[in-house]
Amino acid sequence: MSRDLSKVRNIGISAHIDSGKTTLTERILFYTNRIHAIHEVRGKDGVGAKMDSMELEKERGITIQSAATYCTWKDIDINIIDTPGHVDFTVEVERALRVLDGAVLVLCSVGGVQSQSITVNRQMTRYNVPRIAFVNKCDRTGANPMKVTQQLRDKLDLNAHMLQMPIGLENDLVGMVDLVEMKAVYYEGDNGEKIRITDIPADMVDEAEEKRAALLEEVSMFSDDLMEALLEEGEIDTQLIYDAIRKGTLALEFTPVFMGSAYKNKGVQSLLDAVEKYLPCPTDVKNTALDLKNNEEEFQVTNNPADPLIMLAFKLEDGRYGQLTYIRTYQGELNKGDTVFNSRTGKKVKIGRLCRMHSDEMEEIEYCGSGDIVALFGVDCASGDTFTDDRISCSMDSMHIPEPVISLAVIPVDNKAQINMSKALNRFTKEDPTFKTFVDHETGETIISGMGELHLEVYIERMKREYKAEVTVGAPQVAYRETITQRADFDYTHKKQTGGSGQFGRVAGYLEPLEEGEYEFVDNIVGGAIPREFISSCDKGFQKSVEKGSLCGSAITGVRVVINDGAFHAVDSSDVAFQLASIGGFKQGYMKAGPVIMEPIMKVAVEGPSEFQGAVMGSLNQRRGMIIGTMEEGTYTVVEAEVPLSEMFGYSTVLRSLTQGKAEFTMEFATFKPVPKGVGEELIKKYQQEKDKSN
Amino acid sequence: MGNEALSAKNPLRALGLESDGTDERRSMGLVMARAGLGKTAILVQFALDCMLLGNKVLHVSIGESVDKTRSWYDDLLSCLTEGEKLKDIPAIMKNRMIMTFKESSFSNAMFEERLNDLVAQDIYVPDCLIIDGYDFEENDYAALAEFKKFMKSKGLKMVWFSAVSHREDTRKSAEGVPAPCHEVDDLFENVLLIKPTEDSITLDIIKCDSCGISPGTQLKLDPSTMLIQKV
Ligand SMILES: Nc1nc2c(ncn2[C@@H]2O[C@H](COP(=O)(O)OP(=O)(O)O)[C@@H](O)[C@H]2O)c(=O)[nH]1
């Protein structure tokens, strides 16, 4: 049973908060017949739209889960992957971008291109995601889709062109002129479900023709046939135009702009047509995997159902149906009852049930074709895992997972809370690789860490709501790290003679900076200076050492430990003795290796009226920020800077008061950088004091 | 590779331009070409040279985005280093700030206000200024002279503009500076012209008061990287 992949679209919908992503998604599900009554987002009926099925999301009005929702439009199968809009959830965004083939960028016709759109657009460019734009809320006072289109060009560098013209704007919005077909399209009936196509209103014909001519000239760049047809000045076959636009869009060289009002049911069906016409199908995009049998050599997946199965688990969800694992297949096919292998763990898994998720209802299916997205029952794995059948061994290229930058202590209020909290944490760390948790051995506290304040807050609330784990939380702390800057030798002997049996071990070698990765252990011992059985004891000792650096107590990363000499004693040497010798050796080498403290640096974008530009830059500068650039466009300016996370606490309040609430900002993890001397000394002092106190 | 080694390797040394700020000469330069010939690439080479010597560059781009501008720097730097990784790229990039304006929102007055802001608050005090995309058709002699005075007052050591010339406009100054800059040419100490020839691209020195090269010299540009070739 094979399927025509040209009829599949895996798409994401992304938007700046409040632009109408949820409303639009919900309308799409309505027109594709999956929802039979329209509920307003945060509406009076208390039902709410389908996509944000999590209570917390409803309350906050933000979409956190990137569940995949299936629907059909005409003869097209669409999987909507709900890309989270908030950049604190970068990994969720990146993971969603990984599995989708194309995207709809939703913009508010009044607000235009806002800070989050800039960030998300950048991520989409990074992942080569072709996109079309939808200017929503054209019914609002001040709606200006032309202006928004211009902003798409200026601020996002997209070659954006409107394929429609609004008929009436604001309160009078009734329909759109289709500039390809040169027809007027009206959306009528209670829910805009009746589409009426007529001639273009007489007073708009001239402008429409002008706009069309400009559009055709632009897209003829992508098609020689169209270019020729234009030169011949005859009737133009619209298929040529569609093909040219599609080609430009898939090459990321053209961005078609559509418009409407999700709320007033205008233009959504035309957008769905555009998804079909212009966004890629699975075979239009290149995806690569790493061959685990051949040195992780990259190869292109085929989408061929006859080839060995490759699929990626991109989302775990623990909901009302129990544990679900969302997967995307890249080649081969999966049938109910198949056995597959997890490439990371090597474990065998039997696939019991497959289903399609229609936002909150599900449909059991027998089979999943290549390029498709489905949910599986009862598959224990972590998100990001690759599954294959036994004919191939590979991994979808590893996703870039940023280091956590912020942490805080969570303290359960009682025993029951303690049990529930562990359940929740266990779950969350599987779902989200950027969310980590560990127990601080000195304080006994459970620490959670992640990508931002909001990121952690959301999990704390989920703990309380979904897992009934009452916890109190400590103040958020920046996750510093320590690293070394130069090579240093060590040679350490651990010797103890107490009564009968003693302890003896000598370990020698050097530490050196590791360009990529956190920790590496190299055994260069020759001639049995340290017996085989104690090599792993050394590794263990060093691993314990990197857990906590001696500068400020943060984890040490970017270090390679090489051992090349040692000594042992036939009776007194033991596992423990070599672990302790290694810990001693590490300590000795570490202080000579130029250790430094690194801090997370965030990429911050502040957007607001130009008059506040000076004040905004001043405020970033005060926070040790490095201004990378400013983008001035009419009365608005975006300031881009790199700022240490530790300086960004409470920034939203400061920004609000500086700019009378007219500016907003987003931030995204950029990199780790060494802290300046003064800051480093401060951190070291503080750590020493804390240590002294607890001793 | 260290910065010194790289800046010595920098083909710009061919121009003999002293941009290390040790001298008192403050110059204003102009790179001209027809549209699409790579003016930005030349400007960015000047800017990188300044940055490698520890000077701060303010790159003003009128009509281009920050990301695009930044990618010019990344590309040219990797051409210059032939892909070798520079140890202190982060330190070098501290010496750059990019300011972009939409065509319609740039004016001399607006820019002066922005620069004043940066300097007064000690946010960023540039030594070198690059202005890419300045509209010479819209600004007359008096406006530009005024602008030059302002920039000098800010202590800028070096200012480079780019200007677009048009094939059909054949006007020229006595020194050979093409329109639209033919009437303001005496405000510039250095004027370079990018010219496509049959099989290569050259950089013609029309005038160069602050460098050791005599007018009339032609430097070669590598057509694939736009790097100025050593003579
Ligand atoms: N006027 C108008 N309001 C809209 C439109 N679409 C959404 N809204 C409203 O804008 C608010 C935010 O919408 P929502 O769909 O939650 O946006 P999201 O944050 O992007 O998911 C809600 O109050 C919606 O009712 C539209 O087309 N026109």
Ligand SMILES: [Mg+2]
């Ligand atoms: Mg929403």
